[in-house]
Amino acid sequence: MKPLLEARALTKHYQQGSVTVAAVENVSLAAPGGEVTLLIGPSGSGKSTLLSMLGGILRPTSGAILLGGHEVGNLSDRELPPIRRRCFGFVFQSFNLFPFLTARENVETALRLRKVPAPLRERRSAELLEYCNLAERMDFYPASLSDGEKQRVAIARALAGDPFILLADEPTARLDSASGEAILEMLRGFARRRGKAVIMASHDPKARSFADQVYSLADGRIEALERIPQK
Template sequence: MTQPVIEIRDLYKTYGAGDAAVHALRGVDLDVHAGEILVLMGPSGSGKTTLVSAMGCILQATSGSIRVAGREIVGVRERDLPDIRLKNFGFIFQGFNLFPALNAQENVEVAMNLQGIGGKRARLRAVELLQLVGLGDKLRAIPANLSGGQKQRVAIARALAGDPPIILADEPTAALDSESGKIVLELLAKLARERKRAVVVVTHDPRVDEYADRVIHIADGRIASSENRNLQPNALEAQFA
């Protein structure tokens, strides 16, 4: 196994204080490796979204340690977090979170623009990424004219725009039918296997199970169980050939 891209140790997150305190995370230890699909499962309120928000530098943990690509991010100044997110993470959301007024290509260009990449270079890269997710013919389509699956594929292309080592996906298939969900999951698997991205998926969707390398069950802010799936790399490669 490679060096972890995310190392989490004894992580706590508490909302509020005193009697009203809610302990969302209670001493989580977790490593995430490049090239694996890690699935976080658990009932609502178990802390999985808090965990993925904390590892994505969107939420500050109360205590403990999170190292992203070797850099400690717990306690980092708020104003430094956007840069860390920009360089290390690509995000995929349940509701797609595309910009409704921008077309598919521009939605992908947004993320590149934040990194200071603009003009022709950004346009070409956006086209390349949309072709990668099978939307080469939908460059000018605005989100309202795309299906749910297509929107999520645009979101995946956007997540890849900055070429981040880690993809964090929050319920990426929840709003999709089975066929669209399958396409999205295959894309995520392809990113992990072929492009060696670490893919962390938060989900309730049992369809994700078959693509997971590890499934972590979260309950009451703790890791309740961790299952390693011994997937056959050759079989997957054949699937994406």
């Protein structure tokens, strides 16, 4: 399948005073629709930096990012955010929910940001939460949700813009094993059933069995690419 997202020779150097940290060095990858692309590697190997560049949150030092075959790395600071909102969903290990908003309101915030008209927002947020198995939890505040449920709210919110690429940074790191598996299952379902690209960084040994391809990073470089046979 043609990749939805491609990185070519992506490099990020952070300047720390007089020291240059080569966080990502000459990384090329391709994430096809319908597949889960997994990034693994020890802490500090550049996974988060790479995801941030792929999603247009962080500017690369050099290299190219292609979205549906079109170069987006050269877009201006004004052009990039609308493309990011339209094309990407983000999920983080720490959920990043608004504590003073209910599950439904957390999702509605993302719909409002995407200019979905008010009468549609309520229905759409309910659908997204149902898709994430949270029909019974819509009016709960994050504090009264389990961590697994919080992460599912975060996924519902990430899907609000109907992104074609979902970027997840250690989405199961804070979860017990059963909740983590439910999240991995959901991410794989989103890729497989809807033809989207999921790119996930994870330490979770279980993540591998939910992936179609695995890039191993070490010191900012790709050491190996492995295809996982379909079951």
